[in-house]
Amino acid sequence: MSSAPRAGRAEDAEPPAVPGLRTWRAVYVFVLAWFALVVAALTAFTELFS
């Protein structure tokens, strides 16, 4: 079984095209920062309601 060839390595360089995030590294940093914010919010939530 074979399929139509893909762009291969060329698409690796495709930018995320997300407003404010020009590279994939920036996207990953954003996700990590969001995760840290969520954990901080959950920690504050725990403190508030314990």
Place this chain on the structure above:
Amino acid sequence: MSGIDWLVLVGTMVGIAAYGVWRTRGVRNLTTYLRGNPSTGWGTIGLSVMATQASAITFLSIPGQGFESGIGFVQNYFGLPLALIIVCAVFLPMYRRLDVYTAYQFLGERFDDKTRLLGAGLFLLQRGLAAGVTIYAPAIIVSTVLGWPLEPVIVATGLLVIVYTVTGGSEAVAVTHKWQMAVISVGMLTALVVLILRLPDGLGLAGSASVAGALGKLHAVDFSLDPSRRYTVWTGLFGGLFLSLSYFGTDQSQVQRYIGGASLRDGRLGLMFNAVLKIPMQFVILMLGALLFVFYQFAPHPVFFNQAEWRRHAQDGRFRAIEAEHAEAAAESRAAIRAWVGARAAGEPAREAVTRAAMLAAHDRAEAVRAKARAALAASGPRVKTKDSDYVFISFIVSQLPRGAVGLLVAVMFAAALSSKASELAALGTTTAVDIWRQFRPAAARDEAQDLRVARRFTAFWGVVAVSFALFAGFAENLIEAINILGSIFYGVLLGLFLVAFFLRHVAATPVFLAALAAQVLVLVMYFSLNIGYLWYNVIGCAACIVMSLVLQTVLPSRQIRARAAR
């Protein structure tokens, strides 16, 4: 259920399945059938990944988990965003570069055919055996609560998912996932709004959260290093990372959802969509459970939520005494909570401290009665089900939601069951066709029409296996746990194979193949001879596969491994 509920339920389920069949009626292309529409955007991929993971058990059990143990379970998902970043950065680009249909094809490209067969075999063994559970588990709960016969529910659910998955393959799975997620979102939001509106007068959402917090249900994060604690930030980060990497990176039911998008960018954004939304989504579902707990502190509720099981076994006067004791303890607990809320509102710290202690003591007494009920139930027979937390949310739905909304929420459960089942069937069919059948019929690669027919037949075959297994699953005790154990026994070694493939570039095929076999034997021997938590077998299997690969790469004669090492 009323007529309007039936209309909503049947209309939603049949409508989505019919839409899936209609939208994919013209699928004649093998790539579209196995990988989905090549123009699929990131939004559809993101929803499809989410729908695959969200089984009916997610929406039945997780509110029950929030009700029973609080929202600390949310920590289990802490490793997920990190795992998805690794999948985006390492796994996905490689899968797309090699243009594979299955994750196990990558093992064939990186190592050799025997390693690919081993990876595909481990996946088929694990997913194939679990196939019946995704239909059986929600069917047994919904049937029990609504008083429906189990077998027709299993057969109807199974047939519906088989029809559209066999017809449209991966593309049908993706297009139906969007609508199933829409039904799930609207339904869960409806249940949350109704629950908030039915919270006790004068308490409101903030007051209810305070009650839940005071009674220990809102402990979301725990930084403790105590290994006896079940859910902590650390178990979530490390264990969750490990499990999510196995699931999203090597399980074909997930890999198939994101490798077929319009571009690498769409696949990556679809996964990042999940990395951002998953923890907040699980938090909301757990909060729903915690609020259900507060609701039932003030509303009449049974001592045991699986009422069908209770009525079946709780026959003598001893159980009537427990019911009376429960009613008394619940009334005491209610009064104690009201006293604490009153003291808080009055701003009297001394009285608040006294009433809080009384509230906790009353709550402990009520919980002790529930534990006593479970113990009495367990003593009444060897096959009695004593876990009732899965029945809390569905009991609320049936007893508290307005007409029409009940049908919508039951549709949520079935939409979730169908969405995860469809991904499983498509993945099992694809893996069997591509990695197993194709290996032994290489000439078939030139006949796309035949390949398509074969893929459809294997998808249908796994659908029939799943339904048959679900029909007979009632004979097995602790079935779901048994399937989880089975998954843990095989998942670790499978992840080990992929981690060696991606990160240990100098390790060749024969060392990793032998290491995987040895690691699998080790895990099986440990399982039958030791008594440790089964989740540890994920770690042990993976670590053993990696370490033994490195050792064998060093000690095996270089002639044996040189041929493939250059890959």
